Amino acid sequence: MRDMPLPAYLDYAATTPLDRRVAEVMREWLGERTGFGNAASDHAWGRTAAAAVARAREQVAALIGAEPREIVWTSGATEADNLAIRGAVRFHAPDGGHVVTARTEHRAVLDTCRALESEGIRVTRLVPDRGSVIRPEQVRRALEADTVLVSLMHVNNETGAVQDIAGIGEICREAGVRLHVDAAQSAGKLPLDVRRLAVDYMALSAHKVYGPKGAGALYVRQRPRAGLAPLIHGGGHERGMRSGTLATHQVVGMGEAFRIAAREMQNDRRHAEALMQRLQDGLGGIEAIRFNAAADERVPWILNCTFPGVGGESLLAEVSRGIAVASGAACSSATREPSYVLRALGLADHEAESSLRYSLGRFSSREDIDTAVTETMRVVARLRALSPLWEAREHAPRVQ
Amino acid sequence: MHPAYSDRIWQHFEKPVNVGRLDADAARVGTGCAGEAAHGEMVRVQVRVNEAGAVEAARFKAQGSVALIACGSLATQQLAGGGAEPDAGWLSETLGLAPVDRTAALLVEDAWREALADARGRADGACDRTGTEHCGTGE
Numbered sequence: 001m002r003d004m005p006l007p008a009y010l011d012y013a014a015t016t017p018l019d020r021r022v023a024e025v026m027r028e029w030l031g032e033r034t035g036f037g038n039a040a041s042d043h044a045w046g047r048t049a050a051a052a053v054a055r056a057r058e059q060v061a062a063l064i065g066a067e068p069r070e071i072v073w074t075s076g077a078t079e080a081d082n083l084a085i086r087g088a089v090r091f092h093a094p095d096g097g098h099v100v101t102a103r104t105e106h107r108a109v110l111d112t113c114r115a116l117e118s119e120g121i122r123v124t125r126l127v128p129d130r131g132s133v134i135r136p137e138q139v140r141r142a143l144e145a146d147t148v149l150v151s152l153m154h155v156n157n158e159t160g161a162v163q164d165i166a167g168i169g170e171i172c173r174e175a176g177v178r179l180h181v182d183a184a185q186s187a188g189k190l191p192l193d194v195r196r197l198a199v200d201y202m203a204l205s206a207h208k209v210y211g212p213k214g215a216g217a218l219y220v221r222q223r224p225r226a227g228l229a230p231l232i233h234g235g236g237h238e239r240g241m242r243s244g245t246l247a248t249h250q251v252v253g254m255g256e257a258f259r260i261a262a263r264e265m266q267n268d269r270r271h272a273e274a275l276m277q278r279l280q281d282g283l284g285g286i287e288a289i290r291f292n293a294a295a296d297e298r299v300p301w302i303l304n305c306t307f308p309g310v311g312g313e314s315l316l317a318e319v320s321r322g323i324a325v326a327s328g329a330a331c332s333s334a335t336r337e338p339s340y341v342l343r344a345l346g347l348a349d350h351e352a353e354s355s356l357r358y359s360l361g362r363f364s365s366r367e368d369i370d371t372a373v374t375e376t377m378r379v380v381a382r383l384r385a386l387s388p389l390w391e392a393r394e395h396a397p398r399v400q
Numbered sequence: 401m402h403p404a405y406s407d408r409i410w411q412h413f414e415k416p417v418n419v420g421r422l423d424a425d426a427a428r429v430g431t432g433c434a435g436e437a438a439h440g441e442m443v444r445v446q447v448r449v450n451e452a453g454a455v456e457a458a459r460f461k462a463q464g465s466v467a468l469i470a471c472g473s474l475a476t477q478q479l480a481g482g483g484a485e486p487d488a489g490w491l492s493e494t495l496g497l498a499p500v501d502r503t504a505a506l507l508v509e510d511a512w513r514e515a516l517a518d519a520r521g522r523a524d525g526a527c528d529r530t531g532t533e534h535c536g537t538g539e
Contacts, residue, residue, distance in 0.1 A: 309463065310463065311440065311441065311463050311464040311465055311466075311468070311469075312440075313464075313465045313466055314413070314464070314465060314466050314469060317402065317404065317405070317413075317466050318413075318414075321402065348438075348439075348440075349439065350439050350440030350441065351440070353440070354440065383463070385419070386416065386419055386461055386462060386463065386469060387442075387461060387462070387463035388433070388442050388443070388444040388461040388462070388463065389437055389440070389442050389463050390463065391421070391461060
């Protein structure tokens with residue numbers, strides 16, 4: 001591995017590189033003599049750090065149309081999801097109730113819901129249609145008299161499918177049910193304005209948008225008040241919702257990443273659209289390839305495809321020497337099981353296994369895309385030439 | 401060669417030997433398959449035996465894991481070259497398979513045993529072709 005060049009990076013949905021501009025701003029808060037103050041301390045060192053935190057809070061809030069005081073810093077989107085779901089249920093339904101989510105959510109949401117189930121909360125998990133989108137009407141039908149929370153993601157991390165957060169929000173608001181949106185994959189990439197959306201909580205991540213890992217935030221609506229019980233106690237930081245000394249450099253990094261994202265969103269999108277077109281055109285030449293979300297219902301920086309006629313593990317093992325892509329979500333790859341998201345969309349286990357997710361971003365190049373296309377075509381062709389099942393398919397009479 | 405696999409496994413996966421098919425209708429050629437087409441996993445082994453019943457040529461095709469392809473390659477190499485029988489234990493040990501990959505060795509052993517029995521049966525004048533129609537020989 002030492003002598004091999006690193007593969008082309010096409011896994012932006014897992015994490016993005018830290019933007020150099022963000023790293024520079026963060027470095028100022030890692031110095032020995034300046035920037036180390038505790039933002040909660042009432043002296044010059046503390047006040048300096050507190051001012052930087054306040055500025056970052058404004059930057060994060062501005063990106064989603066929120067007020068700064070509606071932003072609660074967390075260690076990432078996973079913690080934000082935990083805090084929103086558990087915090088909302090504890091606040092509004094301490095004696096038990098009902099939560100609606102979907103089978104295609106991130107594990108941060110699904111595992112939190114499962115934990116709540118073991119504590120007596122009932123959970124409905126919606127199944128999206130083959131296009132991987134949850135329709136607002138499905139949400140309406142799932143609501144029950146004691147539903148306290150609907151938790152759905154904005155952009156699916158595996159398929160790139162975009163959910164109709166505005167439509168789902170209206171239904172929730174009408175019914176008096178709170179809505180939590182995991183926006184880890186969309187914040188800084190799609191326009192988001194919580195003033196126009198009936199969203200009560202929103203999980204945000206820094207490292208999906210060229211900021212540092214270990215930094216995230218939860219938006220908690222003030223008017224009408226969303227309500228939230230804390231999970232972490234000790235010191236009453238973040239207006240009592242999340243105690244613990246703030247990591248100034250991380251927070252500042254997230255603020256800068258969000259500031260840049262707000263300014264460069266259109267450019268980033270145009271860049272992604274052009275490269276995605278190139279990727280799709282290239283991969284489209286592979287016989288029998290299937291795209292796992294409709295082009296008009298997904299973001300132009302995530303592409304999930306199934307390659308019939310190859311074993312999934314073989315495919316990933318060989319392509320990953322030339323390109324860094326994901327088989328299902330990174331979190332589920334570790335367990336070497338087929339992606340539960342793709343299975344929820346109706347794919348068989350082996351179809352899910354022989355699927356790859358390509359995700360690109362700000363620093364992706366045409367060369368990266370061309371490498372991805374060339375490598376994928378080469379590996380799929382080689383493995384199909386080895387496959388007795390593909391051979392049988394080629395000998396079988398064609399149905400017109 | 402690959403951070404997650406032993407050199408031996410990767411070598412057979414990347415440059416497998418004996419890939420292809422023998423004419424399944426030819427005399428003294430036997431075909432054996434193992435795996436589940438519906439699960440996207442299948443190995444086919446074909447062997448041709450001489451009049452004494454010894455393996456003259458072996459071919460395989462496989463769709464599935466890295467280990468399955470590597471086992472198919474090594475097993476056919478061993479069958480055609482003579483020497484110890486490439487049973488699942490020998491394949492696992494020779495390739496250094498992880499426990500999770502040992503089922504691949506079992507599938508390949510099932511396939512070549514079926515192929516060998518089929519070939520020897522045909523060499524003896526029997527014409528039982530069990531098990532070949534489901535594994536992609538196009539028959």
